[in-house]
Amino acid sequence: MSPYPEIAETYTYLAEELNKLGIVYLHLVDHSDMGAPEVPSEIKGIIRTRFKNTLILSGGYDREKAEAEIENCQADLIAFGRPFINNPDLLKRMLNHWPLSHDLKKDQFYSANAIGYTDYPVYKTPNP
Ligand SMILES: Cc1cc2nc3c(=O)[nH]c(=O)nc-3n(C[C@H](O)[C@H](O)[C@H](O)COP(=O)(O)O)c2cc1C
Numbered sequence: 001m002s003p004y005p006e007i008a009e010t011y012t013y014l015a016e017e018l019n020k021l022g023i024v025y026l027h028l029v030d031h032s033d034m035g036a037p038e039v040p041s042e043i044k045g046i047i048r049t050r051f052k053n054t055l056i057l058s059g060g061y062d063r064e065k066a067e068a069e070i071e072n073c074q075a076d077l078i079a080f081g082r083p084f085i086n087n088p089d090l091l092k093r094m095l096n097h098w099p100l101s102h103d104l105k106k107d108q109f110y111s112a113n114a115i116g117y118t119d120y121p122v123y124k125t126p127n128p
Pocket residue numbers: 029030031033058059060061079080081082083109110
C-alpha cells in the first residue's frame with residue numbers, strides 16, 4: 001500500500017462504510033514482509049477505530065508479535081500464512097512452546113503438487 005495524499009481520508013470513509021454494512025470482519029493483510037509497501041500504522045489505526053466489528057491482521061507475524069497486537073488492542077485476531085506451511089502443526093507448537101521450523105523453501109511455493117506444501121514434518125518431541 002503506497003501512501004498518497006488522500007489515503008487517510010479514503011480509508012476512514014471505507015472503514016465507516018464497511019461498518020455500516022454490518023459485515024462481520026475485516027482481514028487486513030500487510031505484505032511488507034514479502035517486499036510490498038508497508039500498510040502505514042496510521043491506516044491500521046484508522047481502520048481499528050472506525051470499523052467496529054472483528055479486525056484480523058496478518059503478515060509477518062510470529063507468536064510474540066501477534067500477542068502484543070492483541071494485548072495492545074490493535075486487532076481482535078491475528079492470521080498466520082507462511083508459518084503454517086513449514087509448521088503444519090503450528091498451533092500445537094505454539095500451545096506447547098515447541099520450537100518452530102524456519103526452514104521454508106520459497107522456491108517450492110506455487111508448486112503443482114505436495115512438494116513444498118504438505119511435505120513438511122510435524123515436530124517430534126525429543127525422546128526422554
Ligand atoms: C505460497 C503462497 C500462496 C498464497 N496464496 C494466497 C491466495 O491464494 N490468496 C490470498 O489471499 N493470499 C495468499 N497468500 C498470502 C497469504 O495468505 C498471507 O497473506 C501472506 O503469506 C502473509 O501472511 P504471513 O506473513 O503469515 O505468511 C499466499 C502466500 C503464499 C506464501
